Amino acid sequence: MADLLKFKQRVEELKSEYYNRNRQAEVNRKEETQAAIRIQSWFRACRVRTCIRYLNKKAIIIQKAWRGFAARARVRQMVKAAYFTMKMNFYNDMAVRIQKTWRGFYYRKYIHYFYARKRYLQQILMKNELVRKELDEIEKEQTREKEYLEATIEQKTKAYQAYRLHHLISTKQVPGVFNSPYRQAPHEMELLLRQVRYQVPISMAHRDTGCLRGLCDSRGLSFSGSPESQSTISTETWDLRTRLPSIATKKGKAKITQTVHNR
Secondary structure, three states, X not given: OHHHHHXXXXXXXXXXXXXXHHHHHHHHHHHHHHHHHHHHHHHHHHHHHXXXXXXXXXXXXXXXXXXXXXXXXXXXXXXXXXXXXXXXXXXXXXHHHHHHHXXXXXXXXXXXXXXXXXXXXXXXXXXXXXXXXXXXXXHHHHHHHHHHHHHHXXXXXXXXXXXXXXXXXXXXXXXOOOOOOOOOOOOHHHHXXXXXXXXXXXXXXXXOOOOOOOOOOEEEEOOOOOOOOOOOOOOEXXXXXXXXXXXXXXXXXXXXXXXXXXX
């Protein structure tokens, strides 16, 4: 009974103390919660790390076993391939040797007969020599023909020039342009002018009716021996009034006097 009275007397104290403790607990609740969270996170992290470490070890063991198995299988396959390649190379070498021996024997016996090939080559050399001689003769013949054509053309050209320059031939009174008195021998053109025969101009229609009869006739001059062709050159019209008659006779002198008088 006494304890109950004492307890009733301390009710107020207990209430105040309970209030203070609850207030203090509420003040420290956040810090304690943060501390508990940290402890829990650390513990959970340790547990997760331990689990992950364990799983990593087991994964490494599994990977090691698988990789070893795969590598051994790959090596066995490589060994088989290398062995097969070696056998095939060996068989190919043996086949090449057999084929080489057989082909050499067959070629020497049935295809390549040395003395027949030697005779064949000698015949080819002889034929080549004959062909070369024929080609040389053809070339010489073509060269001679070319030289003959060039000489012919040159001769025709000189003859044509001689026809055109026939008025420059030397006379007894006056030496020509190509027969200089200071030369020991006449010029080649002078000799050609002496050999070429002068052609009389072809008469053409009268073009000037006011000229004297027989002196002012328009005439064309044609020459043969053109270097381009053998045809006659186009006629050149010229006036006989520019030509002087020969002075070797008295009739010529009379014609000259009459012509001058008429002009």
